[in-house]
Amino acid sequence: SQTIHQWPATLVQPVGSPLSLECTVEGTSNPNLYWYRQAAGRGLQLLFYSVGIGQISSEVPQNLSASRPQDRQFILSSKKLLLSDSGFYLCAWSALDTQYFGPGTRLTVL
């Protein structure tokens, strides 16, 4: 069966510091991969999606970037965090239509 991992589970970072969140999927090949952010009182917002290695599409222009160095690895990065980057970051994968989510990373920027 498929499993999706995210780390770290929680992160507290100062404003202006860099960010790297990692997501890996097991048990499937060539999945579509997604990064979402969930802010308090708002729905899940799609940030990036990838249909293959090195192929990244951005949905919302912002302070973040994504990379897919391997088939089942998806990384979310920032060079300098803003207060507004705080939130719950979720990685998801899909083979067809249905997206399956990871456990998430709670990011607090102080």
Place this chain on the structure above:
Amino acid sequence: EDQVTQSPEALRLQEGESSSLNCSYTVSGLRGLFWYRQDPGKGPEFLFTLYSAGEEKEKERLKATLTKKESFLHITAPKPEDSATYLCAVQAVAGSGGSNYKLTFGKGTLLTVNP
């Protein structure tokens, strides 16, 4: 632009008291409608996918239905362990203005079931 509105924002039920959650959507062409359950501090857990008006799917105490404008998640005789936030999302048909993969989510309904 695709839009999803869920109501009510919060719902408190007594154990055994059946009710329904609503998901109204606007999308140029519906590819699929998805229901997820999310517990506090965790990622959403997939429940159902509905593709066409009139379709129904069931899982334990939950039944999801779909019309051309909305979806309902019916909860029959709920138990305290059904307490969670229920999320609805739509996926648009490719070529109708949206990404082939993008899900547009509603803000969710927070369900609390008291024993």
